[in-house]
Amino acid sequence: MKKLFFVSAAIIMMAGCGTAKKAAVLPEYDFPALNQGGKTAIVAHRGFWKSEEGGMSENSIASLSAAINNGFWGSECDIYLTSDDDIIINHDNRIDGLKIVSHTYDELSSHLLPNGEKRPSLDGYLARASKCAGNTVLVVEFKGLGDEERENLMVARTFDALKAHGMFDPSKVAFISFGYNICKTVARLAPGFVNQYLNGDIAPDKLAAEGINGIDYEQGVFHLHPEWVELAHRLGMSVNVWTVNNPREIDYMIGLGVDAITTNVPLLVREHLGGKEFRK
Secondary structure, three states, rough: EEEEOOOOOEEEEEEEEOOOOEEEEEOOOOOOOOOOOOEEEEEOOOOOOOOOOOEEEEHHHHHHHHHOOOOOOOOOOOOOOOOOOEEEEEEOOOOOOOHHHHHOOOHHHHOOOOOOOOOEHHHHHHHHHHHOOOOEEEEEEEOOOOOOOHHHHHHHHHHHHHOOOOOOOOOOOOOOOOOOOHHHHHHHOOOOOOEEEOOOOOOHHHHHHHOOOEEEEEEEHHHHHOOOHHHHHHHOOOEEOOOOOOOOHHHHHHHHOOEEEEEOOOOHHHHHHHHEEEOO
């Protein structure tokens, strides 16, 4: 992704009691630009799992392969650090009642996915992703661990694994997290990568001041704060929205001008986007 310097004299007109307040001057940031030409990308939520090809199994290698084979811009996955410092791909913080952070990878991976797959380690997942590296961006969600030291270790081990598989490249991977500490850590260690905060409780300018270069907020947040899309773009930040499955919501988010839509129904989003879909 090419970098782009954004003008510092951007003006925001804030309405109050029917009169415009004094113009605000936004600072200048050097954030990675998406360069999508106004088009919207599709991110398959936990892979394209709601399909026969994806085996109806979230965060499976089959769902990742299905996302790649269908040419979606991105495929999202969720990662946790296990008690033995391995990284497992899973959304919830427990697997069949076992708390991930309190068990080893071997203890957890024996609990198979619905399609019969062994729950993948990050290495196993990257082995598949790297075969088509660059065709579909791997959107990695760092899950919160409730321990900043452990979270920082998870980030470091993830970066090491990406490097080992030749995928530590802004054109091949992006990062998202609900964890503010995690996003700040990524901003410090990998400022050239898309790094989006998920929680929806912080305005874009506050995140930008910390070096966090994107937002990925739940759709309801953008109904409350539609102006955050324009503000983020003025700051040079990328904007994603999750998890959008309803046709009306899909059209609303397209009209709002988000850069990417995370969805469980990527083919439906593709149908609504038509020629406005951004593909690699």
